[in-house]
Amino acid sequence: MSATSTDTAIRTGQITRVFLYLVLVLFALFYLLPFGIMVLNSLKPLSEIRGGNMMSIPEVWTIEPWLSAWSTAQIGVQPTGLKPYFWNSIKMVVPAVAISTVFGALNGYVLTKWRFRGDTILFGLMLFSCFIPFQIVLIPMARVLGLAGLAGTTSGLVLVHIVYGLGFTTLYFRNYYQAFPTELVRAAQMDGAGFFRIFWRIMLPSSGPIIVVSVIWQFTNIWNDFLFGASFADFDSLPMTVALNNLVSSSTGVKEYNVHFAGAILAALPTLLVYIVAGRYFVRGLMAGSVKG
Amino acid sequence: MHQVYARGDFKTRLQSILPKLVLSPSLAVIFLFVYGFIIFTLYLSFTDSRILPSYGWVGFENYDKLFRLRHWSTAVSNLAIFASFYIVICTAIGLGLAIFLDQKIRGEGLLRPIYLYPMALSFIVTGTAWKWFLDPGIGLENTMHLWGWTSFSFDWIKNRDYAIYTVVIAAVWQTSGFVMAMFLAGLRGIDNEILKAAQMDGASNFNLYRRIIIPQLRPAFLSAFVILSHLAIKSYDLIIALTGGGPGRATEVPATFMYSYTFTRNQMGIGASSAVIMLMTIAAIMIPYLYAELREKK
Numbered sequence: 001m002s003a004t005s006t007d008t009a010i011r012t013g014q015i016t017r018v019f020l021y022l023v024l025v026l027f028a029l030f031y032l033l034p035f036g037i038m039v040l041n042s043l044k045p046l047s048e049i050r051g052g053n054m055m056s057i058p059e060v061w062t063i064e065p066w067l068s069a070w071s072t073a074q075i076g077v078q079p080t081g082l083k084p085y086f087w088n089s090i091k092m093v094v095p096a097v098a099i100s101t102v103f104g105a106l107n108g109y110v111l112t113k114w115r116f117r118g119d120t121i122l123f124g125l126m127l128f129s130c131f132i133p134f135q136i137v138l139i140p141m142a143r144v145l146g147l148a149g150l151a152g153t154t155s156g157l158v159l160v161h162i163v164y165g166l167g168f169t170t171l172y173f174r175n176y177y178q179a180f181p182t183e184l185v186r187a188a189q190m191d192g193a194g195f196f197r198i199f200w201r202i203m204l205p206s207s208g209p210i211i212v213v214s215v216i217w218q219f220t221n222i223w224n225d226f227l228f229g230a231s232f233a234d235f236d237s238l239p240m241t242v243a244l245n246n247l248v249s250s251s252t253g254v255k256e257y258n259v260h261f262a263g264a265i266l267a268a269l270p271t272l273l274v275y276i277v278a279g280r281y282f283v284r285g286l287m288a289g290s291v292k293g
Numbered sequence: 294m295h296q297v298y299a300r301g302d303f304k305t306r307l308q309s310i311l312p313k314l315v316l317s318p319s320l321a322v323i324f325l326f327v328y329g330f331i332i333f334t335l336y337l338s339f340t341d342s343r344i345l346p347s348y349g350w351v352g353f354e355n356y357d358k359l360f361r362l363r364h365w366s367t368a369v370s371n372l373a374i375f376a377s378f379y380i381v382i383c384t385a386i387g388l389g390l391a392i393f394l395d396q397k398i399r400g401e402g403l404l405r406p407i408y409l410y411p412m413a414l415s416f417i418v419t420g421t422a423w424k425w426f427l428d429p430g431i432g433l434e435n436t437m438h439l440w441g442w443t444s445f446s447f448d449w450i451k452n453r454d455y456a457i458y459t460v461v462i463a464a465v466w467q468t469s470g471f472v473m474a475m476f477l478a479g480l481r482g483i484d485n486e487i488l489k490a491a492q493m494d495g496a497s498n499f500n501l502y503r504r505i506i507i508p509q510l511r512p513a514f515l516s517a518f519v520i521l522s523h524l525a526i527k528s529y530d531l532i533i534a535l536t537g538g539g540p541g542r543a544t545e546v547p548a549t550f551m552y553s554y555t556f557t558r559n560q561m562g563i564g565a566s567s568a569v570i571m572l573m574t575i576a577a578i579m580i581p582y583l584y585a586e587l588r589e590k591k
Binding site: 032034049248268272 | 439501
Protein backbone atom coordinates (compact mmCIF):
# COMPACT_ATOMS: atom_id res chain seq x y z
CA MET A 1 0.00 0.00 0.00
CA SER A 2 2.75 2.41 0.90
CA ALA A 3 6.50 2.44 1.23
CA THR A 4 6.28 1.56 4.91
CA SER A 5 4.60 -1.80 4.37
CA THR A 6 7.21 -4.41 5.01
CA ASP A 7 7.20 -7.52 2.92
CA THR A 8 7.08 -10.75 4.81
CA ALA A 9 10.24 -12.81 5.07
CA ILE A 10 8.29 -15.98 4.36
CA ARG A 11 9.36 -17.77 1.18
CA THR A 12 7.05 -19.96 -0.86
CA GLY A 13 7.64 -22.58 -3.57
CA GLN A 14 6.17 -22.78 -7.08
CA ILE A 15 3.33 -25.19 -6.33
CA THR A 16 2.32 -23.30 -3.22
CA ARG A 17 2.18 -20.09 -5.21
CA VAL A 18 -0.14 -21.55 -7.85
CA PHE A 19 -2.40 -22.70 -5.03
CA LEU A 20 -2.28 -19.26 -3.39
CA TYR A 21 -3.30 -17.47 -6.57
CA LEU A 22 -6.06 -19.98 -7.21
CA VAL A 23 -7.59 -19.45 -3.79
CA LEU A 24 -7.23 -15.68 -3.94
CA VAL A 25 -8.90 -15.51 -7.36
CA LEU A 26 -11.72 -17.82 -6.25
CA PHE A 27 -12.44 -15.54 -3.33
CA ALA A 28 -12.35 -12.51 -5.61
CA LEU A 29 -15.07 -14.23 -7.65
CA PHE A 30 -17.06 -14.93 -4.50
CA TYR A 31 -17.02 -11.24 -3.61
CA LEU A 32 -17.73 -10.05 -7.13
CA LEU A 33 -20.39 -12.53 -8.15
CA PRO A 34 -23.60 -11.51 -6.33
CA PHE A 35 -23.15 -7.82 -7.03
CA GLY A 36 -21.82 -8.33 -10.55
CA ILE A 37 -24.75 -10.52 -11.49
CA MET A 38 -27.08 -7.93 -10.07
CA VAL A 39 -25.53 -5.31 -12.34
CA LEU A 40 -25.77 -7.63 -15.34
CA ASN A 41 -29.41 -8.44 -14.73
CA SER A 42 -30.41 -4.84 -14.12
CA LEU A 43 -29.68 -4.34 -17.82
CA LYS A 44 -31.97 -7.14 -19.05
CA PRO A 45 -35.68 -6.98 -19.85
CA LEU A 46 -37.82 -8.83 -17.30
CA SER A 47 -38.74 -11.67 -19.65
CA GLU A 48 -35.08 -12.57 -20.03
CA ILE A 49 -34.62 -12.80 -16.28
CA ARG A 50 -37.57 -15.04 -15.67
CA GLY A 51 -37.05 -17.29 -18.63
CA GLY A 52 -33.30 -17.33 -18.70
CA ASN A 53 -30.07 -17.85 -16.89
CA MET A 54 -28.87 -15.21 -14.45
CA MET A 55 -25.28 -15.78 -15.50
CA SER A 56 -25.89 -15.06 -19.16
CA ILE A 57 -25.09 -11.80 -20.91
CA PRO A 58 -28.24 -9.82 -21.80
CA GLU A 59 -29.52 -10.58 -25.32
CA VAL A 60 -31.23 -7.21 -25.39
CA TRP A 61 -29.47 -4.48 -23.42
CA THR A 62 -31.80 -1.97 -21.83
CA ILE A 63 -31.56 0.87 -19.34
CA GLU A 64 -35.32 0.89 -18.90
CA PRO A 65 -35.11 -0.74 -15.41
CA TRP A 66 -32.77 2.01 -14.26
CA LEU A 67 -35.06 4.77 -15.47
CA SER A 68 -38.01 3.05 -13.86
CA ALA A 69 -36.22 2.53 -10.54
CA TRP A 70 -35.15 6.15 -10.51
CA SER A 71 -38.37 7.89 -11.42
CA THR A 72 -41.47 5.75 -11.96
CA ALA A 73 -41.36 2.57 -9.88
CA GLN A 74 -44.10 2.06 -7.31
CA ILE A 75 -42.77 2.62 -3.79
CA GLY A 76 -45.33 2.19 -1.07
CA VAL A 77 -48.43 3.70 -2.63
CA GLN A 78 -46.80 6.27 -4.88
CA PRO A 79 -45.19 5.69 -8.28
CA THR A 80 -42.34 8.11 -7.64
CA GLY A 81 -39.30 5.93 -8.12
CA LEU A 82 -36.37 6.26 -5.77
CA LYS A 83 -35.54 9.83 -6.78
CA PRO A 84 -37.23 11.72 -3.91
CA TYR A 85 -35.77 9.31 -1.37
CA PHE A 86 -32.31 9.74 -2.80
CA TRP A 87 -32.56 13.46 -2.07
CA ASN A 88 -34.01 12.75 1.36
CA SER A 89 -30.90 10.72 2.10
CA ILE A 90 -28.59 13.46 0.80
CA LYS A 91 -30.35 16.09 2.90
CA MET A 92 -29.96 13.87 5.93
CA VAL A 93 -26.37 12.71 5.37
CA VAL A 94 -24.62 15.99 4.59
CA PRO A 95 -25.47 17.96 7.74
CA ALA A 96 -25.22 14.90 9.99
CA VAL A 97 -21.74 14.04 8.71
CA ALA A 98 -20.50 17.63 8.88
CA ILE A 99 -21.76 18.36 12.38
CA SER A 100 -20.70 15.07 13.94
CA THR A 101 -17.22 15.45 12.44
CA VAL A 102 -16.79 19.00 13.75
CA PHE A 103 -17.81 17.98 17.25
CA GLY A 104 -15.69 14.85 17.07
CA ALA A 105 -12.65 16.98 16.20
CA LEU A 106 -13.25 19.41 19.07
CA ASN A 107 -13.90 16.59 21.52
CA GLY A 108 -10.77 14.76 20.46
CA TYR A 109 -8.77 17.98 20.86
CA VAL A 110 -10.08 18.59 24.37
CA LEU A 111 -9.63 14.98 25.44
CA THR A 112 -5.97 14.87 24.41
CA LYS A 113 -4.59 18.40 24.77
CA TRP A 114 -6.71 19.87 27.57
CA ARG A 115 -6.99 16.89 29.80
CA PHE A 116 -8.72 17.09 33.13
CA ARG A 117 -9.58 14.70 35.93
CA GLY A 118 -12.03 12.04 34.88
CA ASP A 119 -11.66 12.64 31.15
CA THR A 120 -10.87 8.99 30.42
CA ILE A 121 -14.08 7.88 32.11
CA LEU A 122 -16.09 10.41 30.11
CA PHE A 123 -14.41 9.21 26.94
CA GLY A 124 -15.16 5.60 27.88
CA LEU A 125 -18.82 6.50 28.30
CA MET A 126 -18.87 8.17 24.89
CA LEU A 127 -17.12 5.21 23.34
CA PHE A 128 -19.54 2.68 24.80
CA SER A 129 -22.36 4.59 23.13
CA CYS A 130 -21.02 3.43 19.76
CA PHE A 131 -21.71 -0.16 20.56
CA ILE A 132 -25.14 -0.13 22.17
CA PRO A 133 -27.82 -2.05 20.31
CA PHE A 134 -30.03 0.77 19.06
CA GLN A 135 -33.12 -1.16 20.05
CA ILE A 136 -32.48 0.12 23.57
CA VAL A 137 -33.10 3.75 22.52
CA LEU A 138 -35.88 3.30 19.96
CA ILE A 139 -38.85 3.75 22.27
CA PRO A 140 -37.70 6.87 24.14
CA MET A 141 -36.28 8.35 20.93
CA ALA A 142 -39.65 8.05 19.22
CA ARG A 143 -41.23 9.82 22.23
CA VAL A 144 -38.67 12.61 22.34
CA LEU A 145 -38.82 13.26 18.59
CA GLY A 146 -42.60 13.41 18.87
CA LEU A 147 -42.49 15.85 21.80
CA ALA A 148 -39.93 18.04 20.01
CA GLY A 149 -42.08 18.12 16.87
CA LEU A 150 -39.33 16.36 14.92
CA ALA A 151 -41.10 13.07 14.31
CA GLY A 152 -40.98 12.10 10.65
CA THR A 153 -38.67 14.94 9.67
CA THR A 154 -35.21 15.00 8.16
CA SER A 155 -34.03 17.25 11.01
CA GLY A 156 -35.08 14.55 13.46
CA LEU A 157 -33.01 11.96 11.60
CA VAL A 158 -30.05 14.34 11.40
CA LEU A 159 -30.21 14.77 15.17
CA VAL A 160 -30.37 11.00 15.72
CA HIS A 161 -27.40 10.36 13.47
CA ILE A 162 -25.31 13.09 15.05
CA VAL A 163 -25.95 11.75 18.53
CA TYR A 164 -25.10 8.14 17.74
CA GLY A 165 -22.14 9.09 15.54
CA LEU A 166 -20.40 11.30 18.09
CA GLY A 167 -18.76 8.39 19.87
CA PHE A 168 -17.03 7.21 16.70
CA THR A 169 -15.90 10.62 15.49
CA THR A 170 -14.57 11.46 18.95
CA LEU A 171 -12.73 8.13 19.03
CA TYR A 172 -11.05 8.75 15.67
CA PHE A 173 -9.91 12.27 16.48
CA ARG A 174 -8.81 11.39 19.99
CA ASN A 175 -6.62 8.54 18.80
CA TYR A 176 -5.19 10.70 16.06
CA TYR A 177 -4.46 13.73 18.23
CA GLN A 178 -2.91 11.54 20.87
CA ALA A 179 0.09 11.06 18.60
CA PHE A 180 0.29 14.82 17.95
CA PRO A 181 3.12 16.47 19.97
CA THR A 182 1.62 18.19 22.99
CA GLU A 183 4.76 20.39 23.31
CA LEU A 184 3.66 22.31 20.21
CA VAL A 185 0.37 23.11 21.87
CA ARG A 186 2.06 24.16 25.11
CA ALA A 187 4.53 26.36 23.21
CA ALA A 188 1.70 28.11 21.39
CA GLN A 189 -0.01 28.60 24.72
CA MET A 190 3.11 30.28 26.10
CA ASP A 191 2.97 32.64 23.16
CA GLY A 192 -0.52 33.59 24.21
CA ALA A 193 -2.58 31.62 21.72
CA GLY A 194 -6.00 30.65 23.02
CA PHE A 195 -8.01 27.45 22.82
CA PHE A 196 -9.64 27.99 19.44
CA ARG A 197 -6.61 29.66 17.89
CA ILE A 198 -4.46 26.63 18.65
CA PHE A 199 -7.12 24.33 17.28
CA TRP A 200 -7.54 26.37 14.13
CA ARG A 201 -3.89 27.10 13.41
CA ILE A 202 -2.07 24.06 14.75
CA MET A 203 -4.36 21.05 15.04
CA LEU A 204 -6.66 21.48 12.05
CA PRO A 205 -4.01 21.96 9.33
CA SER A 206 -2.57 18.54 10.13
CA SER A 207 -5.90 16.76 10.57
CA GLY A 208 -6.54 15.96 6.89
CA PRO A 209 -6.15 12.18 7.07
CA ILE A 210 -8.39 11.75 10.09
CA ILE A 211 -11.05 14.07 8.71
CA VAL A 212 -11.18 11.79 5.67
CA VAL A 213 -11.60 8.75 7.94
CA SER A 214 -14.32 10.39 9.97
CA VAL A 215 -16.25 11.65 6.94
CA ILE A 216 -16.09 8.31 5.10
CA TRP A 217 -17.09 6.38 8.19
CA GLN A 218 -20.01 8.63 9.02
CA PHE A 219 -21.13 8.92 5.43
CA THR A 220 -21.23 5.15 4.93
CA ASN A 221 -22.92 4.45 8.24
CA ILE A 222 -25.58 7.12 7.92
CA TRP A 223 -26.30 6.48 4.26
CA ASN A 224 -26.63 2.77 4.95
CA ASP A 225 -28.70 3.10 8.11
CA PHE A 226 -32.01 1.31 7.99
CA LEU A 227 -33.26 0.97 11.55
CA PHE A 228 -33.57 4.68 12.38
CA GLY A 229 -34.99 5.49 8.96
CA ALA A 230 -37.59 2.75 9.26
CA SER A 231 -38.51 3.83 12.79
CA PHE A 232 -38.56 7.62 12.65
CA ALA A 233 -39.14 8.75 9.05
CA ASP A 234 -42.21 9.32 6.92
CA PHE A 235 -42.64 10.11 3.24
CA ASP A 236 -40.88 13.48 3.32
CA SER A 237 -37.84 12.10 5.09
CA LEU A 238 -37.73 8.40 4.22
CA PRO A 239 -34.13 7.54 3.34
CA MET A 240 -32.98 5.51 0.36
CA THR A 241 -32.43 2.23 2.21
CA VAL A 242 -35.98 2.12 3.55
CA ALA A 243 -37.42 3.06 0.16
CA LEU A 244 -35.37 0.33 -1.48
CA ASN A 245 -36.65 -2.21 0.99
CA ASN A 246 -40.22 -1.07 0.30
CA LEU A 247 -39.61 -1.42 -3.41
CA VAL A 248 -38.08 -4.87 -3.17
CA SER A 249 -40.45 -6.38 -0.64
CA SER A 250 -43.72 -4.96 -1.96
CA SER A 251 -46.04 -7.90 -2.43
CA THR A 252 -48.37 -6.39 -5.00
CA GLY A 253 -48.10 -6.94 -8.73
CA VAL A 254 -45.39 -8.57 -10.77
CA LYS A 255 -41.96 -8.74 -9.20
CA GLU A 256 -39.83 -6.60 -11.48
CA TYR A 257 -36.48 -8.04 -10.55
CA ASN A 258 -34.51 -5.92 -12.99
CA VAL A 259 -36.00 -2.77 -11.46
CA HIS A 260 -35.18 -4.02 -7.97
CA PHE A 261 -31.57 -4.60 -8.97
CA ALA A 262 -31.24 -1.20 -10.57
CA GLY A 263 -32.70 0.32 -7.40
CA ALA A 264 -30.29 -1.60 -5.18
CA ILE A 265 -27.34 -0.41 -7.24
CA LEU A 266 -28.60 3.17 -7.11
CA ALA A 267 -28.77 2.88 -3.32
CA ALA A 268 -25.24 1.48 -3.22
CA LEU A 269 -23.73 3.94 -5.67
CA PRO A 270 -22.87 6.87 -3.36
CA THR A 271 -21.04 4.75 -0.79
CA LEU A 272 -19.32 2.72 -3.50
CA LEU A 273 -18.15 5.93 -5.15
CA VAL A 274 -16.83 7.28 -1.88
CA TYR A 275 -15.13 3.97 -1.32
CA ILE A 276 -13.56 3.87 -4.78
CA VAL A 277 -12.41 7.48 -4.67
CA ALA A 278 -11.21 7.66 -1.09
CA GLY A 279 -11.07 4.10 0.24
CA ARG A 280 -7.28 4.08 0.12
CA TYR A 281 -7.07 7.16 2.31
CA PHE A 282 -9.53 5.57 4.68
CA VAL A 283 -7.37 2.54 5.36
CA ARG A 284 -4.23 4.66 5.51
CA GLY A 285 -5.77 7.24 7.86
CA LEU A 286 -7.21 4.54 10.06
CA MET A 287 -3.79 3.02 10.49
CA ALA A 288 -2.16 6.39 11.15
CA GLY A 289 -4.78 6.97 13.83
CA SER A 290 -4.45 3.71 15.66
CA VAL A 291 -0.85 2.66 15.50
CA LYS A 292 -0.49 0.14 18.21
CA GLY A 293 2.44 -2.13 18.97
CA MET B 294 -5.88 49.49 36.75
CA HIS B 295 -7.87 47.28 38.98
CA GLN B 296 -10.43 46.76 36.28
CA VAL B 297 -7.90 45.73 33.67
CA TYR B 298 -6.63 43.11 36.04
CA ALA B 299 -10.14 41.79 36.57
CA ARG B 300 -10.75 41.55 32.85
CA GLY B 301 -7.53 39.65 32.35
CA ASP B 302 -8.56 37.38 35.13
CA PHE B 303 -11.89 36.77 33.46
CA LYS B 304 -10.14 35.90 30.24
CA THR B 305 -7.84 33.36 31.82
CA ARG B 306 -10.75 31.88 33.70
CA LEU B 307 -12.68 31.61 30.46
CA GLN B 308 -9.69 29.93 28.83
CA SER B 309 -9.52 27.42 31.63
CA ILE B 310 -13.15 26.39 31.46
CA LEU B 311 -13.39 26.67 27.67
CA PRO B 312 -12.28 23.08 26.98
CA LYS B 313 -14.96 21.71 29.28
CA LEU B 314 -17.47 24.11 27.79
CA VAL B 315 -16.68 22.80 24.30
CA LEU B 316 -16.99 19.20 25.41
CA SER B 317 -20.22 19.74 27.32
CA PRO B 318 -22.80 19.77 24.49
CA SER B 319 -21.57 16.36 23.28
CA LEU B 320 -21.57 15.00 26.80
CA ALA B 321 -25.03 16.38 27.42
CA VAL B 322 -26.48 14.69 24.33
CA ILE B 323 -24.73 11.43 25.11
CA PHE B 324 -25.96 11.43 28.68
CA LEU B 325 -29.50 12.24 27.65
CA PHE B 326 -29.87 10.24 24.43
CA VAL B 327 -27.78 7.26 25.40
CA TYR B 328 -27.72 6.79 29.16
CA GLY B 329 -30.99 8.59 29.91
CA PHE B 330 -32.71 6.53 27.25
CA ILE B 331 -31.19 3.31 28.53
CA ILE B 332 -32.59 4.08 31.97
CA PHE B 333 -35.96 4.94 30.47
CA THR B 334 -36.12 1.68 28.50
CA LEU B 335 -34.96 -0.23 31.56
CA TYR B 336 -37.77 1.39 33.52
CA LEU B 337 -40.32 0.58 30.81
CA SER B 338 -39.27 -3.05 30.95
CA PHE B 339 -40.69 -3.15 34.48
CA THR B 340 -44.02 -1.58 33.51
CA ASP B 341 -47.26 -2.68 31.88
CA SER B 342 -46.61 -0.65 28.70
CA ARG B 343 -48.49 -1.96 25.69
CA ILE B 344 -49.08 0.25 22.67
CA LEU B 345 -47.74 3.35 24.44
CA PRO B 346 -45.45 3.78 27.44
CA SER B 347 -47.40 3.41 30.66
CA TYR B 348 -46.09 3.57 34.17
CA GLY B 349 -47.82 0.79 36.10
CA TRP B 350 -45.07 -1.15 37.87
CA VAL B 351 -45.19 -4.88 37.28
CA GLY B 352 -41.78 -5.98 38.55
CA PHE B 353 -40.14 -8.78 36.62
CA GLU B 354 -43.33 -9.92 34.92
CA ASN B 355 -42.14 -8.90 31.43
CA TYR B 356 -38.88 -10.79 31.84
CA ASP B 357 -40.78 -13.75 33.16
CA LYS B 358 -43.07 -13.73 30.12
CA LEU B 359 -40.16 -13.08 27.76
CA PHE B 360 -38.21 -16.11 28.86
CA ARG B 361 -41.27 -18.31 28.55
CA LEU B 362 -42.03 -17.21 24.99
CA ARG B 363 -41.16 -19.81 22.36
CA HIS B 364 -40.71 -16.92 19.95
CA TRP B 365 -37.93 -15.42 22.12
CA SER B 366 -36.08 -18.69 22.69
CA THR B 367 -36.17 -19.31 18.93
CA ALA B 368 -34.73 -15.82 18.38
CA VAL B 369 -31.98 -16.38 20.94
CA SER B 370 -30.97 -19.78 19.60
CA ASN B 371 -30.99 -18.41 16.04
CA LEU B 372 -28.70 -15.62 17.12
CA ALA B 373 -26.42 -18.13 18.86
CA ILE B 374 -26.15 -20.20 15.68
CA PHE B 375 -25.74 -17.15 13.46
CA ALA B 376 -23.20 -15.41 15.68
CA SER B 377 -20.95 -18.44 16.21
CA PHE B 378 -20.80 -19.43 12.55
CA TYR B 379 -20.47 -15.83 11.46
CA ILE B 380 -17.62 -15.04 13.83
CA VAL B 381 -15.69 -18.25 13.23
CA ILE B 382 -16.04 -18.22 9.43
CA CYS B 383 -15.28 -14.50 9.09
CA THR B 384 -12.19 -14.85 11.25
CA ALA B 385 -10.99 -17.92 9.36
CA ILE B 386 -11.53 -16.36 5.92
CA GLY B 387 -10.13 -13.02 7.05
CA LEU B 388 -6.98 -14.58 8.48
CA GLY B 389 -6.54 -16.96 5.56
CA LEU B 390 -6.87 -14.26 2.93
CA ALA B 391 -4.58 -11.93 4.86
CA ILE B 392 -1.85 -14.58 5.12
CA PHE B 393 -2.19 -15.45 1.44
CA LEU B 394 -2.16 -11.82 0.36
CA ASP B 395 0.94 -11.24 2.45
CA GLN B 396 3.06 -13.58 0.25
CA LYS B 397 4.22 -10.82 -2.14
CA ILE B 398 1.24 -11.41 -4.35
CA ARG B 399 1.15 -9.71 -7.71
CA GLY B 400 -2.10 -7.80 -8.11
CA GLU B 401 -2.58 -7.30 -4.39
CA GLY B 402 -3.61 -3.74 -5.14
CA LEU B 403 -6.43 -5.08 -7.31
CA LEU B 404 -7.54 -7.92 -5.05
CA ARG B 405 -7.71 -5.96 -1.81
CA PRO B 406 -10.44 -3.54 -2.91
CA ILE B 407 -12.42 -6.44 -4.39
CA TYR B 408 -12.39 -8.17 -1.00
CA LEU B 409 -13.26 -4.97 0.82
CA TYR B 410 -15.96 -3.32 -1.28
CA PRO B 411 -18.96 -5.22 0.18
CA MET B 412 -18.25 -3.36 3.42
CA ALA B 413 -19.33 -0.13 1.70
CA LEU B 414 -22.75 -1.53 0.83
CA SER B 415 -25.88 -1.28 2.89
CA PHE B 416 -27.12 -4.54 4.40
CA ILE B 417 -30.35 -3.92 2.51
CA VAL B 418 -28.44 -4.04 -0.78
CA THR B 419 -26.54 -7.15 0.31
CA GLY B 420 -29.80 -8.76 1.36
CA THR B 421 -31.45 -7.94 -1.96
CA ALA B 422 -28.55 -9.37 -3.94
CA TRP B 423 -28.32 -12.60 -1.96
CA LYS B 424 -32.04 -13.13 -1.60
CA TRP B 425 -32.25 -13.45 -5.30
CA PHE B 426 -28.93 -15.21 -5.86
CA LEU B 427 -30.02 -17.95 -3.46
CA ASP B 428 -33.60 -18.17 -4.67
CA PRO B 429 -34.02 -21.68 -6.08
CA GLY B 430 -36.45 -20.50 -8.78
CA ILE B 431 -34.27 -17.94 -10.55
CA GLY B 432 -30.92 -17.97 -8.76
CA LEU B 433 -28.03 -20.36 -8.37
CA GLU B 434 -30.10 -23.57 -8.42
CA ASN B 435 -31.84 -22.57 -11.64
CA THR B 436 -28.53 -21.67 -13.25
CA MET B 437 -27.01 -25.05 -12.36
CA HIS B 438 -30.06 -26.79 -13.81
CA LEU B 439 -29.78 -24.79 -17.02
CA TRP B 440 -26.12 -25.70 -17.22
CA GLY B 441 -27.07 -29.36 -17.10
CA TRP B 442 -26.48 -30.23 -13.45
CA THR B 443 -30.11 -31.17 -12.91
CA SER B 444 -29.69 -32.88 -9.57
CA PHE B 445 -28.20 -29.74 -8.01
CA SER B 446 -30.33 -28.47 -5.20
CA PHE B 447 -29.81 -25.44 -2.99
CA ASP B 448 -33.02 -24.26 -1.38
CA TRP B 449 -31.68 -23.25 2.05
CA ILE B 450 -33.32 -19.84 1.93
CA LYS B 451 -36.74 -21.49 1.71
CA ASN B 452 -35.91 -24.21 4.19
CA ARG B 453 -36.78 -23.72 7.86
CA ASP B 454 -33.81 -25.72 9.08
CA TYR B 455 -31.21 -24.05 6.91
CA ALA B 456 -32.43 -20.49 6.30
CA ILE B 457 -30.32 -19.13 9.16
CA TYR B 458 -27.19 -20.32 7.37
CA THR B 459 -28.04 -18.18 4.35
CA VAL B 460 -27.91 -15.20 6.71
CA VAL B 461 -24.45 -16.40 7.72
CA ILE B 462 -23.37 -16.60 4.06
CA ALA B 463 -24.54 -13.08 3.23
CA ALA B 464 -23.10 -11.59 6.42
CA VAL B 465 -19.75 -13.31 5.89
CA TRP B 466 -19.71 -11.99 2.32
CA GLN B 467 -20.21 -8.47 3.60
CA THR B 468 -17.66 -8.32 6.43
CA SER B 469 -14.95 -10.95 5.91
CA GLY B 470 -12.96 -8.56 3.70
CA PHE B 471 -12.88 -6.04 6.51
CA VAL B 472 -11.56 -8.69 8.89
CA MET B 473 -8.94 -9.52 6.27
CA ALA B 474 -7.80 -5.88 6.32
CA MET B 475 -7.45 -5.97 10.09
CA PHE B 476 -5.31 -9.09 9.99
CA LEU B 477 -3.27 -7.79 7.08
CA ALA B 478 -2.43 -4.65 9.06
CA GLY B 479 -1.34 -6.90 11.92
CA LEU B 480 0.81 -9.08 9.65
CA ARG B 481 2.54 -6.05 8.16
CA GLY B 482 3.53 -4.95 11.64
CA ILE B 483 5.44 -8.13 12.47
CA ASP B 484 9.19 -7.87 12.80
CA ASN B 485 10.92 -9.76 10.00
CA GLU B 486 14.17 -10.24 11.94
CA ILE B 487 12.56 -12.79 14.25
CA LEU B 488 11.22 -14.69 11.25
CA LYS B 489 14.60 -14.70 9.54
CA ALA B 490 16.27 -15.97 12.70
CA ALA B 491 13.74 -18.78 12.99
CA GLN B 492 14.22 -19.62 9.31
CA MET B 493 17.97 -19.97 9.94
CA ASP B 494 17.12 -22.50 12.58
CA GLY B 495 15.25 -24.44 9.92
CA ALA B 496 11.67 -23.73 10.96
CA SER B 497 9.07 -24.59 8.31
CA ASN B 498 6.58 -22.00 7.09
CA PHE B 499 3.78 -23.80 8.87
CA ASN B 500 5.65 -23.63 12.13
CA LEU B 501 6.58 -20.00 11.62
CA TYR B 502 2.90 -19.16 11.37
CA ARG B 503 1.82 -21.43 14.15
CA ARG B 504 4.49 -20.52 16.66
CA ILE B 505 5.51 -16.96 15.86
CA ILE B 506 3.17 -15.09 13.59
CA ILE B 507 -0.32 -16.10 14.68
CA PRO B 508 0.42 -15.66 18.40
CA GLN B 509 1.54 -12.10 17.63
CA LEU B 510 -1.80 -11.35 16.00
CA ARG B 511 -3.61 -11.60 19.31
CA PRO B 512 -4.75 -7.95 19.33
CA ALA B 513 -6.19 -8.37 15.82
CA PHE B 514 -8.06 -11.50 16.90
CA LEU B 515 -9.48 -9.65 19.85
CA SER B 516 -10.64 -6.63 17.83
CA ALA B 517 -12.12 -8.91 15.18
CA PHE B 518 -14.03 -10.83 17.82
CA VAL B 519 -15.37 -7.69 19.48
CA ILE B 520 -16.42 -6.05 16.22
CA LEU B 521 -17.99 -9.19 14.77
CA SER B 522 -19.89 -10.14 17.90
CA HIS B 523 -21.38 -6.71 18.30
CA LEU B 524 -22.32 -6.64 14.61
CA ALA B 525 -23.97 -10.03 15.00
CA ILE B 526 -26.07 -8.97 17.96
CA LYS B 527 -27.12 -5.77 16.20
CA SER B 528 -27.98 -7.50 12.89
CA TYR B 529 -31.37 -6.31 11.84
CA ASP B 530 -31.37 -4.87 8.31
CA LEU B 531 -29.75 -7.90 6.70
CA ILE B 532 -32.37 -10.26 8.09
CA ILE B 533 -35.21 -7.92 7.13
CA ALA B 534 -33.94 -7.68 3.56
CA LEU B 535 -32.84 -11.29 3.12
CA THR B 536 -35.53 -13.37 4.77
CA GLY B 537 -37.80 -11.03 6.71
CA GLY B 538 -37.33 -13.34 9.71
CA GLY B 539 -38.81 -16.27 7.82
CA PRO B 540 -39.63 -18.76 6.57
CA GLY B 541 -41.93 -18.91 9.59
CA ARG B 542 -39.69 -17.77 12.41
CA ALA B 543 -36.64 -19.59 11.14
CA THR B 544 -34.43 -16.50 11.02
CA GLU B 545 -36.01 -14.41 13.76
CA VAL B 546 -33.34 -12.89 16.04
CA PRO B 547 -33.60 -10.67 19.15
CA ALA B 548 -33.27 -7.48 17.07
CA THR B 549 -36.26 -8.36 14.87
CA PHE B 550 -38.13 -9.74 17.88
CA MET B 551 -37.75 -6.46 19.75
CA TYR B 552 -39.00 -4.44 16.81
CA SER B 553 -42.06 -6.54 16.15
CA TYR B 554 -43.09 -6.86 19.80
CA THR B 555 -42.68 -3.14 20.42
CA PHE B 556 -44.07 -1.61 17.28
CA THR B 557 -46.39 -4.12 15.63
CA ARG B 558 -47.60 -6.40 18.40
CA ASN B 559 -48.04 -3.59 20.92
CA GLN B 560 -46.23 -5.40 23.72
CA MET B 561 -43.87 -2.56 24.57
CA GLY B 562 -43.02 -3.89 28.04
CA ILE B 563 -41.79 -7.16 26.59
CA GLY B 564 -40.06 -5.35 23.73
CA ALA B 565 -38.23 -3.16 26.23
CA SER B 566 -37.13 -6.14 28.30
CA SER B 567 -35.76 -7.86 25.20
CA ALA B 568 -33.79 -4.69 24.35
CA VAL B 569 -32.35 -4.68 27.88
CA ILE B 570 -31.20 -8.29 27.46
CA MET B 571 -29.53 -7.36 24.16
CA LEU B 572 -27.76 -4.42 25.77
CA MET B 573 -26.52 -6.55 28.65
CA THR B 574 -25.13 -9.13 26.27
CA ILE B 575 -23.19 -6.51 24.34
CA ALA B 576 -22.06 -4.80 27.54
CA ALA B 577 -20.68 -8.09 28.84
CA ILE B 578 -18.37 -8.20 25.81
CA MET B 579 -17.63 -4.50 25.33
CA ILE B 580 -17.03 -3.20 28.84
CA PRO B 581 -14.08 -5.46 29.71
CA TYR B 582 -12.61 -4.76 26.27
CA LEU B 583 -12.97 -0.98 26.49
CA TYR B 584 -11.70 -1.01 30.07
CA ALA B 585 -8.56 -2.87 29.06
CA GLU B 586 -8.01 -0.67 25.99
CA LEU B 587 -8.34 2.61 27.85
CA ARG B 588 -6.23 1.54 30.81
CA GLU B 589 -3.40 0.31 28.64
CA LYS B 590 -3.00 3.66 26.95
CA LYS B 591 -2.40 5.65 30.11
